[in-house]
Amino acid sequence: MDRYFIEFDDVTCIGCITAVEEKLSNLKESSLKKTDKSTGNSILESMLMKNQISKSLESFEGCCSSCQITIKTIKPITGKDDEIILSADDPNVLTKKQYKQALERIIAKEEVACSDYCVCKTTDIDRFEEFSEAPSFSSIFNLVEYLEKFGYLHFGMSVIDFGSGTGHDAFQIAPLIAPSQITGIDITPEMVDFAKKTAQKLNLPNAVFHQASNLMLVKPESQDLILVNNVFNLLSNKRDFLQQVRTCLKADGVLVMADEFTIDILPESLRNDPAFQCGGIADAQSLDFIITLCQENGFKVLREETIRTYEIKYNKKNYQLNSGILIFHN
Ligand SMILES: C[S@@+](CC[C@H](N)C(=O)[O-])C[C@H]1O[C@@H](n2cnc3c(N)ncnc32)[C@H](O)[C@@H]1O
Structure with missing residues (x-):
């Protein structure tokens, strides 16, 4: 399986972060390794290609109508999960x-x-x-x-x-x-x-x-x-x-x-x-x-x-x- 870091643009509420987790957990031939509870950013192990992952998350809705969940990047990763979540170059972290x-x-x-x-x-x-x-x-x-x-x-x-x-x-x-x-x-x-x-x-x-x-x-x-x-x-x-x-x-x-x-x-x-x-x-x-x-x-x-x-x-x-x-x- 390949590992991917999925960075979301602006996941604002806890309900939507949970929805992101659920959605990723349900992706076929994939397993969710980790989600950062403050940003929604996740690490996923998957047999799918990068574009297949993007497609399955397209027009994905969270828990409420007001949050817009969009993917910023999906990048293949190596290295430890913790390092990756923290080094997602987001100053907000x-x-x-x-x-x-x-x-x-x-x-x-x-x-x-x-x-x-x-x-x-x-x-x-x-x-x-x-x-x-x-x-x-x-x-x-x-x-x-x-x-x-x-x-x-x-x-x-x-x-x-x-x-x-x-x-x-x-x-x-x-x-x-x-x-x-x-x-x-x-x-x-x-x-x-x-x-x-x-x-x-x-x-x-x-x-x-x-x-x-x-x-x-x-x-x-x-x-x-x-x-x-x-x-x-x-x-x-x-x-x-x-x-x-x-x-x-x-x-x-x-x-x-x-x-x-x-x-x-x-x-x-x-x-x-x-x-x-x-x-x-x-x-x-x-x-x-x-x-x-x-x-x-x-x-x-x-x-x-x-x-x-x-x-x-x-x-x-x-x-x-x-x-x-x-x-x-x-
Ligand atoms: C120095 S405190 C000021 C708090 C408050 N305005 C006051 O004067 O007591 C900065 C606050 O801004 C928040 N903050 C930092 N970056 C932010 C951002 N991009 N969007 C919303 N809040 C942010 C922090 O979480 C923190 O609570």
Whole structure:
């Protein structure tokens, strides 16, 4: 039998991942070796040719009508299963793994929001010392209060919190816009489950959460505001994402982006260091770079504000960054 690695494009919910597993298990003259529960990507042993496998998975439907399951690649493999699943060159695999761990730490401290061990700093707990001069952003600045103060949040708006994490922004916004809905979207299934349970505990039925890695399932022109708080730096395809935001926003809709922005040039070694990847620092760009990128994608700047300047230490050198807020008009 030949072995194949089957990579799916965007399997978003647990039900669809289970459906993928079942479908592969039922393929004639094949046996399923392994499925990655976070991506749906699978390893299959089969007597079938690559194109026969593709054909039998064509127009395959998952558990719900909203998920679209498409195959990205099927490649013949050698080597150990674990190596292959983890080396599927999908940056989201690392993101999910690191944020799952970050959540476990938040839960251990019984906090709803990230504070001391803020997921925005680094997800490698042994290296917090390197960030000692950068106090957790969310402990010194409340983004939702800021948006309310400047009139960006009001009753009746529909809002998306993209990369909603534990939901601490969404839970503050929900009462301000009720009975309209705030939809939290996050790639990490554990974050989504945690936020759903917290919404129930807090009795906030208008705060709903879904697992997804993009905005493709959101109805076009349906949203008044899309919040992207410490997430944009993590996205592998920023231009695609900006186009999705434009599609989902109403004509007068607003994009709010809060993130880390570089002042000094960061060394390649830091940018490739997994400890910085989920802290929003590895892929941080200058404020001007992000503004230009958004303008190139059709957005107009409404507000631009630097909230703090701080330094991180890396290999005995100091690097300055800003935490800032950008607000754009569609
Ligand atoms: C730094 S945390 C920010 C959480 C929240 N916005 C806050 O400020 O507390 C980043 C979050 O983005 C999520 N994330 C990363 N990449 C994503 C993607 N492509 N799609 C959706 N969520 C993503 C992570 O799972 C994590 O929960």
